[in-house]
Amino acid sequence: MDLQLKSKTAFISGSTQGIGSAIARQLLAEGARVIINGRTQEKVDEAVANLKRDNSSAKVSGIATDFANTDEINKLLSALPEIDILINNVGIFDLKDFSELTDEEWYRFFEINVMSGIRLSRALLPKMLSRGWGRVIFISSESGLNIPENMIHYGMTKTAMLSLSNGLSKLTKNTAVTVNTILGGPTYSEGVAQAVEQIAQAQNITVEQMKQAIMQNTNPHSLIQRFIEPAEIASLATYLSSPLSIATNGATLRADGGTLQVI
Known part of the structure; x- marks a missing residue:
């Protein structure tokens, strides 16, 4: 199936490894231009080289940005070309008892996991709306609904992404822009x-x-x-990036392996 992505340009935050890298790989296979992102230039360069090694025709580049650093984020936003597909994937996690979490840790998780999507969407969504086409996808988690007792801070950020995505989708009425969320399972x-x-x-x-x-x-x-394998999450993200997915908007789609006990 041709997903009609050959003329599209995508930016994927947090994509030097894991789910973000798998999404980049699949978008490149569909002929899209992809800009990946990691915290350090070394990791970005290594990831770009790996993607090109596996796909000699890959149109891939990278920008190093630490989403905990506002100055670096502003530089990223200034450097980005016209983006058709935004994948809000960057995120951090760890296991920690609620009683041991400091205010600084709560702010750090919100800054990276939530504010990254807010800042990128604020910069890129209006341009998509003005052009009349675009895709914004948030990579959330089943932990945003079934909050782990030892990852409450992480689960909180994944719940916040659901609210952000749902609200942004309401700005896309009568356009070919969509905003959706993927609830990934244990990957x-x-x-x-x-x-x-x-x-x-x-x-x-x-x-x-x-x-x-x-x-x-x-x-x-x-x-x-x-x-779940990262590529299995990426398959859904790649479809949602496609013009073929126009009827899916404002949705939360599960790729959780049936972990969530919801209808």
Whole structure:
């Protein structure tokens, strides 16, 4: 199927690895121009090189930006060309007891996970509306609905993304611009893989045994009973980026492996 993306330009925040990188890879395969993003120039250059190595015709470039740094964000916004597709993917997470979270940590999570999408959308959505075409996609999480007790600060930011996306979609009436959110489930990204490997080693069990134990203990209701691959989230994001998805707007779409027990 031709997703009609050959003339489109996408920017993906937080895309040197994980879900963001998988989205970049699939958009490039569809012929889109893609601008990726990471915190350091070294990581960006490495990711661009990897994408070009795997796809010699890839039209990919990168901009290094730390979304905790307002000056760097302003430089990014000034450097971006005309963007057709905005993927708000950048985010941080960790496990921590609620009682141990400081004010600074709460602000840091909100600054990176939520304000990144606010600032990018504020800069790019009006231009999409003026042109009459565009796609804004927020990569949220099932943790935004089923808040983990040891990641309340993270879950809060993913809930906030739902509100932001829903509100922005109401600005797109009678245009070919859409704003949607993907609720991802437990995904085996590079960061998660590293943590799982470390825990497995400490407990003297295999990585596969550790992965199964995590799924059984934290996501017993998962219908696929395994971690989701980044490419499986990316497939939905790529479709939502396409002109073919015009009838999907203001939606929250699940790619959670059946973890959420909602209709």
